[in-house]
Amino acid sequence: MTVTRFAPSPTGYLHIGGLRTALFSWLWARRQGGKFLLRIEDTDLARNSQAATEAILEAFEWVGMSHDGEAVYQSQRFDLYRRHIARLLDEGKAYYCYMSKEVLDALREEQQKRGERPRYDGRYRDGTLGPVEGVEPVVRIKAPLEGSVTIEDGIKGPVTFNWDEVDDFIIARADGSPTYNFVVAIDDAFMGVSDVIRGDDHLSNTPKQLVVYRALGFKEPKFFHVPMILNEAGKKLSKRDGATDVMEYKHQGYLPEALLNFLVRLGWSHGDQEIFSLEEMLALFDPNDINKSASAYNPSKLLWLNGHYIKNSPNDRLIKLLHEEFECDIRGHDAQEILLDLCKEKAQTLEEVKAQAQLFISRPTAYNPKDLALATPQALELLERFVAHLRHSGGPHLPVEYQAEIDRFLKESGAKMPALGKPLRLALFGQAQGPSLSDALAILGIEEVAARLEGLVSAVNT
RNA sequence: GGCCCCUUCGUCUAGCGGUUAGGACACCGCCCUUUCACGGCGGCGACACGGGUUCGAGUCCCGUAGGGGUCACCA
Numbered sequence A: 001m002t003v004t005r006f007a008p009s010p011t012g013y014l015h016i017g018g019l020r021t022a023l024f025s026w027l028w029a030r031r032q033g034g035k036f037l038l039r040i041e042d043t044d045l046a047r048n049s050q051a052a053t054e055a056i057l058e059a060f061e062w063v064g065m066s067h068d069g070e071a072v073y074q075s076q077r078f079d080l081y082r083r084h085i086a087r088l089l090d091e092g093k094a095y096y097c098y099m100s101k102e103v104l105d106a107l108r109e110e111q112q113k114r115g116e117r118p119r120y121d122g123r124y125r126d127g128t129l130g131p132v133e134g135v136e137p138v139v140r141i142k143a144p145l146e147g148s149v150t151i152e153d154g155i156k157g158p159v160t161f162n163w164d165e166v167d168d169f170i171i172a173r174a175d176g177s178p179t180y181n182f183v184v185a186i187d188d189a190f191m192g193v194s195d196v197i198r199g200d201d202h203l204s205n206t207p208k209q210l211v212v213y214r215a216l217g218f219k220e221p222k223f224f225h226v227p228m229i230l231n232e233a234g235k236k237l238s239k240r241d242g243a244t245d246v247m248e249y250k251h252q253g254y255l256p257e258a259l260l261n262f263l264v265r266l267g268w269s270h271g272d273q274e275i276f277s278l279e280e281m282l283a284l285f286d287p288n289d290i291n292k293s294a295s296a297y298n299p300s301k302l303l304w305l306n307g308h309y310i311k312n313s314p315n316d317r318l319i320k321l322l323h324e325e326f327e328c329d330i331r332g333h334d335a336q337e338i339l340l341d342l343c344k345e346k347a348q349t350l351e352e353v354k355a356q357a358q359l360f361i362s363r364p365t366a367y368n369p370k371d372l373a374l375a376t377p378q379a380l381e382l383l384e385r386f387v388a389h390l391r392h393s394g395g396p397h398l399p400v401e402y403q404a405e406i407d408r409f410l411k412e413s414g415a416k417m418p419a420l421g422k423p424l425r426l427a428l429f430g431q432a433q434g435p436s437l438s439d440a441l442a443i444l445g446i447e448e449v450a451a452r453l454e455g456l457v458s459a460v461n462t
Numbered sequence B: 001g002g003c004c005c006c007u008u009c010g011u012c013u014a015g016c017g018g019u020u021a022g023g024a025c026a027c028c029g030c031c032c033u034u035u036c037a038c039g040g041c042g043g044c045g046a047c048a049c050g051g052g053u054u055c056g057a058g059u060c061c062c063g064u065a066g067g068g069g070u071c072a073c074c075a
Helices: A016-031 A050-063 A078-090 A101-113 A180-190 A200-216 A246-251 A256-264 A278-284 A299-311 A315-326 A336-346 A350-361 A377-392 A399-413 A417-429 A437-444 A446-461
Strands: A003-006 A035-040 A094-097 A138-141 A148-153 A157-162 A170-172 A195-199 A222-226
Touching: A003 A016, A003 A195, A016 A035, A016 A050, A016 A195, A016 A222, A016 A246, A016 A256, A016 A278, A035 A050, A050 A246, A050 A256, A078 A094, A078 A138, A078 A170, A078 A180, A078 A200, A138 A200, A148 A200, A148 A222, A157 A200, A170 A180, A180 A200, A195 A200, A200 A222, A246 A256, A256 A278, A256 A299, A299 A336, A315 A336, A315 A350, A336 A350, A336 A437, A350 A437, A377 A399, A377 A417, A377 A446, A399 A417, A399 A437, A417 A437, A417 A446, A437 A446
Parallel strands: A003 A035, A195 A222
Antiparallel strands: A094 A138, A138 A170, A148 A157
């Protein structure tokens, strides 16, 4: 069975890089009918917070990704780690090292000065050096001294490391707590993870983890090292650009499916297809098809996708989101459907849908000074006549009916569309630029139109 | 610096020895049009460089350059 996992360390919110690797893992597990597990890597008690864990869970919930079973917290599995450290010690595959941090630092500094790679020299490996008074030992695991390993990475292909590049790294600190490369291997093995999909910043950690797998006789998983996401300038993602909290996207009016679609196309593709429903992703995604190279964060494409998904969202969903997330209540509006159809057509975010809707919900509180010049006495008079015309017409209701009245009025009055349209938009929205007038009239209704015209008239007269 | 990874339009990418190197976003132009958008049509625009292998290379090999990652008692 395919078992994947997402293993964040709860030191902050979840950003799109993390969300993407989680998405890849999730899609692959689901496609294979396997399991997608969540493991919270909180062994570094000082840097973790419960709030961060909750933020990650919240983001998962928003995008609709669910993990199987209970989340695993590493902080609650110290017994498991301790047992295996003891076992390795017993079997002579790990050993106590009494080199203090200070001595180690001094060694490294010296090596660096000589132009060598800073590394542990293995002085306690063969057990000939005894304990040092006053030094709590760390536990180091024995890495092979020669030869090499080749990782058959599902994305990068075969990657070879020489063992002499791999130190006898620390698996337990002086205080007895286990370290990252050790617990990752233990947990992945015990959780039955078959496919490790993670950022390629972990590629060079992999040999270390294989040392643990091998020492304990665990079955090695398949690895997929996903290239990083860079910012628009091709540099590492920072908080300034894409590394913002995933939930920020929600607050800015992005739809989760747009974000997911955007992320799945970063590094992965299926021919020329750009739009992927969740079902399609689930049916098509394969981590073996992920590109080898890093990709840059491209906010305008995200925006485009978001606009696409907004246009294709049912109105009632949008109404609900607008109400719940954006304090914009258009529930029960007389012309709800027309209003939403109009608003979502040009919007790329829910914020923009809201801004558009706001034009109808509330009357203009100010008029664009530049456009106010349109409100000439003749124009106002024409508008008055237009409203009177609407009142005496057969009671238009739909946009097409209003359009017919506009056409009839234009014909009867001899006025041209711009002469009517520009000041009418000014009266309705406070600016010469705005939604289609036939739609606008249908949404507002004659009385509201009359009221807004009055508003303009009194604004001009004061 | 050592080791490892990467390199097709500005960006995301298709390509899997023979293509006028395709699509998408962005940009520009035209059309639609009562404004702004949407939409439609079109345009601009790429195989990092140098050597091989081959009848033939974006595709395979080797270098170079550039970018990235990693070298912790962080994860």
